[in-house]
Amino acid sequence: MIGRLNHVAIAVPDLAAAAAQYAGALGADVAPPQDEPAHGVTVVFITLPNTKIELLTPLGDKSPIAGFLEKNPSGGIHHICYEVVDIQAARAKLVAEGARVLGEPRIGAHGKPVIFLHPKDFNGTLIELEQA
Amino acid sequence: MIGRLNHVAIAVPDLAAAAAQYAGALGADVAPPQDEPAHGVTVVFITLPNTKIELLTPLGDKSPIAGFLEKNPSGGIHHICYEVVDIQAARAKLVAEGARVLGEPRIGAHGKPVIFLHPKDFNGTLIELEQA
Numbered sequence: 001m002i003g004r005l006n007h008v009a010i011a012v013p014d015l016a017a018a019a020a021q022y023a024g025a026l027g028a029d030v031a032p033p034q035d036e037p038a039h040g041v042t043v044v045f046i047t048l049p050n051t052k053i054e055l056l057t058p059l060g061d062k063s064p065i066a067g068f069l070e071k072n073p074s075g076g077i078h079h080i081c082y083e084v085v086d087i088q089a090a091r092a093k094l095v096a097e098g099a100r101v102l103g104e105p106r107i108g109a110h111g112k113p114v115i116f117l118h119p120k121d122f123n124g125t126l127i128e129l130e131q132a
Numbered sequence: 133m134i135g136r137l138n139h140v141a142i143a144v145p146d147l148a149a150a151a152a153q154y155a156g157a158l159g160a161d162v163a164p165p166q167d168e169p170a171h172g173v174t175v176v177f178i179t180l181p182n183t184k185i186e187l188l189t190p191l192g193d194k195s196p197i198a199g200f201l202e203k204n205p206s207g208g209i210h211h212i213c214y215e216v217v218d219i220q221a222a223r224a225k226l227v228a229e230g231a232r233v234l235g236e237p238r239i240g241a242h243g244k245p246v247i248f249l250h251p252k253d254f255n256g257t258l259i260e261l262e263q264a
Contacts, residue, residue, distance in 0.1 A: 001158055001159025001160070002158050002159060002160050002180065003180065003181055004180060004181045004182045004183075005137070005140070005180050005182060005183045005185075008137070008140060008212060010255055010257055011255075012255045013255075018255050021254070021255075024229065025225065025226055025229040025231055026133055026134050026214070027133030027134060027225075028133070028134050048134065048135065048136060048137050048214070049135055049136045050136045050137060050182040050183055051136075051137045051182055051183055053137075055255075072256050074251070074252060074255065074256035075255035075256040075257065076255070076256035076257060077209045077212065077256075077257055080140060080209065082158070082180070093157065093159075094157055097156065097157040099157055119206070119208075120206060122153070123142055123143075123144045123145075123150050123153075123187070123206065123207035123208070124204050124206035124207040124208035124209075125142055125207070125208060125209055
């Protein structure tokens, strides 16, 4: 069912510093920051030859990553995103298997339908599935 | 400098259960477990179309992931691995930039030279660099 690893999302307290580090010390292809007000984050996309890294920092008062950064002030890997062909079919299969899916599919930061899976059911890992 | 994302490593408390979940509920291509006694882990490789996921569980008394699982009993993302062309050049560049590199290059679980970078210097993320 799962296909490509679409991205790894890393929450960071200082987006400019993290972006400069990936562009400088790590020598990666780093894009300018983009505000995603509907998702409560500002994102920097890092393009690797085979996938993407997304550096996230909170935007606004109700950011979904604010709590994570309170618990992990230095930052950390927040989630990984796998691609699926059909988000509704994926959701139905996971629910049938007894996994906790966090809500109905919604439009994610890339303009495509996504769901999130409960980390307690997946080895402490927050998994996003995106209909590619 | 960094190239492909070689793998994402997820530490898990129950390797058989995690492997069964990735093969079943998530429908991925999951290989049989491999003991890596020199690295203190048993590994299950999951092949995605563009990269790999490695499920790790401790092997033996001195596993480098035992402490992580004590702090994260459900498991969690342990590290991400980026490929580089020249591990010595990568190490020298990072040291020159002031980043803490954890020791000299050594032969990693794939039989290739690797170094690890201090998570405190990289947004709370343990980064492995592997000479591809």
